[in-house]
Amino acid sequence: MDYPKDKKLVSFGLVKNIISERINYYCNTEEGTSGSPILLLNNFKIISVHYGGSNTKNCKLNYGTFIKHIINKFHKKDEN
Numbered sequence: 001m002d003y004p005k006d007k008k009l010v011s012f013g014l015v016k017n018i019i020s021e022r023i024n025y026y027c028n029t030e031e032g033t034s035g036s037p038i039l040l041l042n043n044f045k046i047i048s049v050h051y052g053g054s055n056t057k058n059c060k061l062n063y064g065t066f067i068k069h070i071i072n073k074f075h076k077k078d079e080n
Contacts, residue, residue: 021069023048038064
C-alpha cells in the first residue's frame with residue numbers, strides 16, 4: 001500500500017527475482033512510497049519493505065528489503 005500525496009493506493013505486481021536480502025518486482029508505484037509494506041496476496045503477510053525502483057518499459061522495476069533482514073539488523077543493534 002502506498003501513501004504519497006495524501007492519497008492511499010494499492011498496487012499489484014509480479015516478482016521478477018530474489019537476490020540475497022532483496023526482492024525485485026514489477027509494480028507501478030509513485031514517488032514517495034519508500035517504506036510501504038510488500039504483502040503476499042494469498043495471506044496478506046508482510047514480506048518486504050519497498051525501497052525504490054526504476055522505470056523499465058511500461059512498468060516500474062522496484063525493489064524491497066525482506067522484513068526478516070530488517071528485523072535481524074535491529075536485533076544485532078540491540079546486542080551491541
